[in-house]
Amino acid sequence: xxxxxxxxRGVFENKKADILIGYTKATSEGRTRPVIVRSAxxxxxxxxxxxxxxxxxxxxxxxxxxxxxVAIVAKGCDIKSIVQLIAxxxxxxxxxYIIGVKCNGVKRSFEGEDSKKIAEKCLNCNVRTPHLADExxxxxxxxxTGKDEKAELIEKLDSMSAEERFAFWEEQFEKCIKCYACRxxxxxxxxxxxxxxxxxxxxVESSPxxxxxFAWNIVRAFHLSGRCIGCNECERVCPAGIPLSLLNRKMVxxxxxxxxxxxxxxxxxxxxxxxxxxxxxxxxxx
Amino acid sequence: xxxxxxxxxxxxxxxGKTVDCPTVAKEAIKLPNVVYSIDYKYxxxxxxxxxxxQAIAEHKLNAVVVASCSxxxxxxxxxxxxxxxxxxxYMCEIANVREHCSWVHDNVExxxxxxxxxxxxxxERIKFNFPLSEIKVPITKKALVIGGGISGIQAALDIAGAxxxxxxxxxxxSIGGHMSQLSETFPTLDCSQCILTPRMVEAYQHPNxxxxxxxxxxNVDGFxxxxxxxxxxxxxxxxxxxxxxxxxxVQKCPIKKAPSEFDEGLANRxxxxxPFPQAVxxxxxxxxxxxxFFKTGKCQMCKKVCGRDAIDFEQKDExxxxxxxxxxxxxxxxxxxxxxxxxxxxxxxxxxxxxxxxKDVIDGLQFxxxxxASGPTAxxxxxxxxxxxxxxxxxxxxxxxxxxxKGFEYCSKICCMYTAKHAMLYKHKVHDGEAYVFYMDIRAGxxxxxxxxxxxxxxxxxxxxxxxxxxxYEKKGKYIVKGEDTISGVxxxxxxxxxxLATAIVAxxxxxxxxxxLGIPYDKYGFYAEVHPxxxxxxxxxxxxxxxxxxxSPRDIPESVAMASxxxxxALVLFGNEMLEREPIVAKVNENTCVGCFYCKKVxxxxxxxLKEIKDKKGNLVKVVASVNTGLCQGCGTCNATCPxxxxxxxxxxxxxxxxxxxxL
Numbered sequence: 028x029x030x031x032x033x034x035x036r037g038v039f040e041n042k043k044a045d046i047l048i049g050y051t052k053a054t055s056e057g058r059t060r061p062v063i064v065r066s067a068x069x070x071x072x073x074x075x076x077x078x079x080x081x082x083x084x085x086x087x088x089x090x091x092x093x094x095x096x097v098a099i100v101a102k103g104c105d106i107k108s109i110v111q112l113i114a115x116x117x118x119x120x121x122x123x124y125i126i127g128v129k130c131n132g133v134k135r136s137f138e139g140e141d142s143k144k145i146a147e148k149c150l151n152c153n154v155r156t157p158h159l160a161d162e163x164x165x166x167x168x169x170x171x172t173g174k175d176e177k178a179e180l181i182e183k184l185d186s187m188s189a190e191e192r193f194a195f196w197e198e199q200f201e202k203c204i205k206c207y208a209c210r211x212x213x214x215x216x217x218x219x220x221x222x223x224x225x226x227x228x229x230x231v232e233s234s235p236x237x238x239x240x241f242a243w244n245i246v247r248a249f250h251l252s253g254r255c256i257g258c259n260e261c262e263r264v265c266p267a268g269i270p271l272s273l274l275n276r277k278m279v280x281x282x283x284x285x286x287x288x289x290x291x292x293x294x295x296x297x298x299x300x301x302x303x304x305x306x307x308x309x310x311x312x313x
Numbered sequence: 314x315x316x317x318x319x320x321x322x323x324x325x326x327x328x329g330k331t332v333d334c335p336t337v338a339k340e341a342i343k344l345p346n347v348v349y350s351i352d353y354k355y356x357x358x359x360x361x362x363x364x365x366x367q368a369i370a371e372h373k374l375n376a377v378v379v380a381s382c383s384x385x386x387x388x389x390x391x392x393x394x395x396x397x398x399x400x401x402x403y404m405c406e407i408a409n410v411r412e413h414c415s416w417v418h419d420n421v422e423x424x425x426x427x428x429x430x431x432x433x434x435x436x437e438r439i440k441f442n443f444p445l446s447e448i449k450v451p452i453t454k455k456a457l458v459i460g461g462g463i464s465g466i467q468a469a470l471d472i473a474g475a476x477x478x479x480x481x482x483x484x485x486x487s488i489g490g491h492m493s494q495l496s497e498t499f500p501t502l503d504c505s506q507c508i509l510t511p512r513m514v515e516a517y518q519h520p521n522x523x524x525x526x527x528x529x530x531x532n533v534d535g536f537x538x539x540x541x542x543x544x545x546x547x548x549x550x551x552x553x554x555x556x557x558x559x560x561x562x563v564q565k566c567p568i569k570k571a572p573s574e575f576d577e578g579l580a581n582r583x584x585x586x587x588p589f590p591q592a593v594x595x596x597x598x599x600x601x602x603x604x605x606f607f608k609t610g611k612c613q614m615c616k617k618v619c620g621r622d623a624i625d626f627e628q629k630d631e632x633x634x635x636x637x638x639x640x641x642x643x644x645x646x647x648x649x650x651x652x653x654x655x656x657x658x659x660x661x662x663x664x665x666x667x668x669x670x671x672k673d674v675i676d677g678l679q680f681x682x683x684x685x686a687s688g689p690t691a692x693x694x695x696x697x698x699x700x701x702x703x704x705x706x707x708x709x710x711x712x713x714x715x716x717x718x719k720g721f722e723y724c725s726k727i728c729c730m731y732t733a734k735h736a737m738l739y740k741h742k743v744h745d746g747e748a749y750v751f752y753m754d755i756r757a758g759x760x761x762x763x764x765x766x767x768x769x770x771x772x773x774x775x776x777x778x779x780x781x782x783x784x785x786y787e788k789k790g791k792y793i794v795k796g797e798d799t800i801s802g803v804x805x806x807x808x809x810x811x812x813x814l815a816t817a818i819v820a821x822x823x824x825x826x827x828x829x830x831l832g833i834p835y836d837k838y839g840f841y842a843e844v845h846p847x848x849x850x851x852x853x854x855x856x857x858x859x860x861x862x863x864x865x866s867p868r869d870i871p872e873s874v875a876m877a878s879x880x881x882x883x884a885l886v887l888f889g890n891e892m893l894e895r896e897p898i899v900a901k902v903n904e905n906t907c908v909g910c911f912y913c914k915k916v917x918x919x920x921x922x923x924l925k926e927i928k929d930k931k932g933n934l935v936k937v938v939a940s941v942n943t944g945l946c947q948g949c950g951t952c953n954a955t956c957p958x959x960x961x962x963x964x965x966x967x968x969x970x971x972x973x974x975x976x977x978l
Contacts, residue, residue: 115910115911115912116909116910116911116937117908117909117910217908217910218906218908218957218958218960219906219908219958220905220906220958220960221958222957222958222959225958225959225968227968227969228968228969228972228973230959230968230972250957297915298912298915300912300915300916300955301912301914301915301916301955302915
């Protein structure tokens with residue numbers, strides 16, 4: 028099968044797209060970074076390996092890329108966010124050329140112990156073969172392994188009392204410095220004016236206080252419920268190490284168990300919010 | 314500078330008993346920007362309203378907070394009073410100190426404190442109020458009536474009589490509905506068709522009524538005053554403009570044995586047929602499911618005999634769009650068919666009564682046809698199996714009704730009366746016959762109704778037995794009805810020649826689908842829901858859509874007709890205005906911050922969100938954003954709650970108003 032460089036060259040030679048969003052080597056050893064390639068002459072620096080952690084779909088909604096035909100290198104999980112962006116009218120399918128990556132999992136982190144482990148989201152992946160792509164490319168299997176530690180934590184949180192759980196999150200959110208890296212990395216946080224930036228009135232306090240931190244993190248979790256596709260970029264980029272996936276994964280689990288809903292699988296499927304069914308469970312209404 | 318007046322109502326003892334109103338008024342005056350406050354026994358009374366009007370003038374108030382009952386009750390009253398005093402009505406807000414306070418608490422001290430809190434919140438909120446004016450929408454002064462039974466006919470005639478155009482849509486080939494099938498009507502025993510058919514003809518000939526029979530409503534778009542309706546005119550296979558209704562095709566059709574819908578399967582009709590002699594319009598229809606030509610491609614007998622060349626085998630369904638301002642839904646009912654297993658698992662059916670198994674176990678509408686002069690027996694009471702006169706007839710009431718364990722919880726309302734009528738008609742025609750009625754209770758509320766039932770019992774000697782029937786089975790040509798007489802506490806066994814079941818009135822099978830098309834609510838049985846059971850019984854919760862007759866719940870003829878006239882008058886109230894005035898409490902999109910995710914559109918129950926293209930000066934598309942159709946928006950606020958970037962607000966409940974209201978707590 029063709030490698031990423033020859034595929035990218037083909038994209039430009041066959042005029043499939045104006046720009047291509049892919050990965051290239053970063054300055055530090057073992058890291059990659061996103062890169063925007065504008066012509067066939069620039070494709071030789073593209074890479075594709077298990078260090079390609081970023082979800083590049085977040086660049087699709089950037090103002091500078093709007094109206095352009097964009098080719099994008101996307102793993103299955105990233106494609107889920109592209110599907111969601113199409114469903115939410117943010118991009119048009121015909122304006123995006125998807126180079127789907129057949130992926131066996133990426134590293135949990137660029138460095139340290141975690142760089143030897145497989146990312147937790149990859150353990151239960153159902154889109155190793157891309158479910159929406161214009162062409163596909165193989166990524167080498169580096170045989171990464173690891174345990175799903177977060178799943179155990181979610182179970183532990185579920186068994187806690189409401190007070191204990193509150194105390195847990197109080198401690199976690201205490202760390203938040205309101206840098207909004209979670210928002211910037213999230214492909215589905217595409218609002219041009221985030222509610223956190225609304226000042227008249229200011230619903231979410233801007234200073235990193237306990238109340239403001241709670242408001243921000245809970246608002247974000249709610250805004251992603253029924254939408255989050257679990258790429259886990261928010262947690263990966265959080266400089267304070269807040270285990271945000273515990274919130275988002277729990278929401279995904281509830282959407283699945285209560286409504287049989289999974290986001291990012293089909294752009295034509297009805298969305299979770301906005302769909303009412305007489306058979307919807309109502310047990311959560313107390 | 315805001316000058317706010319606070320008016321505290323005692324509501325007699327409703328508020329005054331639990332909330333210390335004079336203290337509340339004294340506390341209220343201390344609030345910033347409050348320049349006047351007073352308490353009064355009944356603020357909604359004339360003197361109370363005058364106090365507000367005077368205070369507005371004397372104290373130059375530019376905002377009014379009334380601490381009283383729910384805004385549902387008197388918001389309009391107080392806003393009107395303010396408007397009369399020259400204040401914009403939307404500069405008046407209610408602090409609900411009754412439902413939200415006095416009614417739910419008993420500690421006077423704490424309730425008083427809470428009342429002050431509620432007022433403080435409203436005072437903070439009203440500082441962000443701004444004058445609003447009613448939204449004006451034009452009205453199409455034409456009505457759509459769905460269903461051509463007696464309710465639909467009455468509603469159409471009333472509206473047409475007032476000088477407005479009406480579109481009357483009926484799904485069957487003729488108007489008339491169930492009433493055309495009835496023999497006599499209770500409690501006066503006048504002939505149903507004799508009183509109905511003149512109305513049918515009047516509707517047909519009325520210059521203001523456009524009739525679409527054999528047609529259904531496919532789609533409804535738009536909103537009150539401005540609906541766009543798509544009507545599917547089903548292929549009749551007969552050209553209406555050419556047919557003279559001579560009936561030759563019906564006579565010559567070789568298919569003779571299709572069960573007649575009008576005679577409830579007790580008689581047969583041809584493949585091309587007019588449902589009944591007085592049908593309106595008197596134009597036949599081809600039942601394509603039984604017609605030989607449609608099945609085999611051969612025959613065309615009707616085409617051959619038609620002197621007007623009116624038969625059109627190629628005819629297709631036709632879609633017609635009509636603009637209307639009001640819709641009256643009068644789709645009627647169906648009888649619960651007890652032989653078929655219901656889709657609703659909770660309805661277990663009544664197989665033990667042998668309906669569908671024994672030919673002489675029939676339902677109420679079938680008995681109507683047997684008793685009717687236009688029916689298969691020309692009005693003679695003969696049982697279906699052997700056409701012999703039954704000498705003993707058992708009528709069983711509440712088959713499916715008032716039976717939560719096997720049927721429906723509700724009472725079908727008309728069965729007590731029509732069963733008494735059936736028994737009476739039978740006795741009038743078979744003098745030596747015996748009529749038995751098994752009943753649970755006799756519900757005969759209505760003008761002349763109880764007298765009618767007494768007449769059946771006392772003058773016509775119908776034997777009423779209070780109790781349920783457990784089983785009906787055949788034995789030597791007789792039907793053994795086993796039941797219990799609960800008054801004397803003994804089991805009863807009657808050898809009957811015929812059994813008539815008063816089966817439950819149920820909603821039309823397609824009722825829920827139509828409700829979804831119209832966007833009106835319905836209950837778990839498929840009956841359409843009114844806005845308020847007492848004060849707004851003929852209005853659906855969708856503006857401009859009204860209800861008439863048994864589609865709302867089981868109704869008899871007088872009630873259906875009354876409801877139809879009421880619904881018609883509601884439509885006429887609407888048509889009496891040149892422009893429709895709507896509350897300005899509608900959603901508004903901030904086009905600068907909207908990113909067009911359209912979750913607002915997905916959650917909107919009223920289809921009020923539209924797409925709007927934003928273009929630059931050169932005409933290039935910049936983005937597509939959400940936009941609110943203010944005619945459709947009901948101001949429910951669901952879009953506000955859903956919008957992640959808070960780019961859609963409800964005018965009158967905007968972010969600042971709510972934020973500062975909460976903050977004041």
